[in-house]
Amino acid sequence: MSDLEELAAEAFVYGFPMVFNLDEVSRFTREGMGSLPAAPFNRFSHATDLAGPKDTFVSVNNDTVYSIAQIDLSGGPLVLSVPDTAGRYYVFQFVDAWTNNFAYVGRRATGTAAGTYLLTGPGWSGDVPAGATRIPVPTTVASLVGRWACEGRDDLAAVRDLQRATGLEPLDPGTPPPAGLPEPHHEVSGTELRFFEKLRTWMRAFPPSATDQDYQRRFAPLGLLDDGDPYAAPSPDLERALTAGYREGKERVEHATTHGSSPEQNGWRLTYDAFNYNLDFFETGTLDSAQWVIQDRATARTVRAASARAGLWGNHAYEAAYAMTWNDGDGDPLDGARSYTLRFGTTPPVDAFWSITMYDLPDYYLVDNAIDRYSIGDRTPGLHYDHDGSLTLHLQPERPTDPAAAANWLPTPPGRFRPVLRMYQPRPAVFDGSYVLSPITRK
The missing domain is CATH 2.60.40.1610 (Domain of unknown function DUF1254)
Structure with missing residues (x-):
């Protein structure tokens, strides 16, 4: 140039x-x-x-x-x-x-x-x-x-x-x-x-x-x-x-x-x-x-x-x-043609609330879906927690057949997508490294 x-x-x-x-x-x-x-x-x-x-x-x-x-x-x-x-x-x-x-x-x-x-x-x-x-x-x-x-x-x-x-x-x-x-x-x-x-x-x-x-x-x-x-x-x-x-x-x-x-x-x-x-x-x-x-x-x-x-x-x-990702835990691009899970052993430490919101690419817009759900978090009604208190979210295009998984379903749009984790009034553990985010895992 x-x-x-x-x-x-x-x-x-x-x-x-x-x-x-x-x-x-x-x-x-x-x-x-x-x-x-x-x-x-x-x-x-x-x-x-x-x-x-x-x-x-x-x-x-x-x-x-x-x-x-x-x-x-x-x-x-x-x-x-x-x-x-x-x-x-x-x-x-x-x-x-x-x-x-x-x-x-x-x-x-x-x-x-x-x-x-x-x-x-x-x-x-x-x-x-x-x-x-x-x-x-x-x-x-x-x-x-x-x-x-x-x-x-x-x-x-x-x-x-x-x-x-x-x-x-x-x-x-x-x-x-x-x-x-x-x-x-x-x-x-x-x-x-x-x-x-x-x-x-x-x-x-x-x-x-x-x-x-x-x-x-x-x-x-x-x-x-x-x-x-x-x-x-x-x-x-x-x-x-x-x-x-x-x-x-x-x-x-x-x-x-x-x-x-x-x-x-x-x-x-x-x-x-x-x-x-x-x-x-x-x-x-x-x-x-x-x-x-x-x-x-x-x-x-x-x-x-x-x-x-x-x-x-x-x-x-x-x-x-805010934490965001374009890739799964293996480094591969997130794609709406595939299904993923995100397991929180411990949910994000906040004094207000937290959520995961789903966006398309390249515009970073919300995308219409069958259940009118664009985010999922600690205020989502009916979430299913495992017996040990962990929470597994299901990120995929189709509704899971298992009722517990369906309760924790965040629909994904067609093509590439980018989820964002928001933590409102985050606690110090978010910043000092003592709280570690889990990877998004392909099913």
Whole structure:
């Protein structure tokens, strides 16, 4: 590759998380997603059910009911109010435009009593209302991703009551309408050039930390710092470099999702560091310590891209730890044409709950199945435990004939698939190596 092409590939990896993220932000405000209706900026979209195949979002969870708001602080601060959940697990995760998880409100972070939080944009100064906790937001636009633990359909009414009791209002009733996402130039055509035009536009609108802004200056030869419109009629050399860099950068991101530096255990990728790329913004509920911060910025940028691709809006592991695998215990790719078991001698150690969720490839979506079951875990009704307390799950396309196995059946989609183990409020044994995951074994 030429130097300019290599620079474009580097820019793709750097900018992919923000572009991918803000495309989703835009989709949520315009179209919604499956169980989540569209909602304008600064208004919650409350799901009325657990996520299913119609919720076409990368690695969406099937454990909790979502309440999601895309927030825009261009007009002024917002006030978030949360109800008393009486011990029920919930979390509101704050994600900036660059996909940094910079704050948490919920059972682990702030408890389950009612609370009030003032969300303020960059550069804001003013008085915080009595009784409110201020949460500075690094970028004017951000995502507020709420998850309510739900025990199943019979529990949905209680979750809906909590959703109705959750508020998001301007601090000043006279706040002007939010500005929203700036539109990239419409004259720019083609997937590759459109990507770089979005990156150029949104880099200017949502500047990251000062250190990252210094890093961005290296991309000036690509036109990413230009005030004008460098991609409507680029020079042939620039267009070739951007096209080649886009394709190479995309391959690097895809490769990083399956060949990153996460440790492996019996075929499982322990992606406990997957969301530790935030190096600059630590507000309510975050942990600013060496265990939870990737120290090398180059590594953090690659991890951030891979995490956005395979698990956008995922939590830090101290909130919810994720392990995932593309292969069985022998290293062979998981395939829906085969049948597997997963035996837990001891189920995952958590203070909330755990689950295994099934996703297809390459999209990481839930796939329709005959029993409408997309995850299985400690809250699944009717699980069959062996006499020694162990639990054997059956991952296969067809219902097992044995009743005990059928109770523990997680249907697999056609073709390649990737299950994810989620552990909400994991205990220290998850991280210190004293708890070991079992391999998925082919029958």
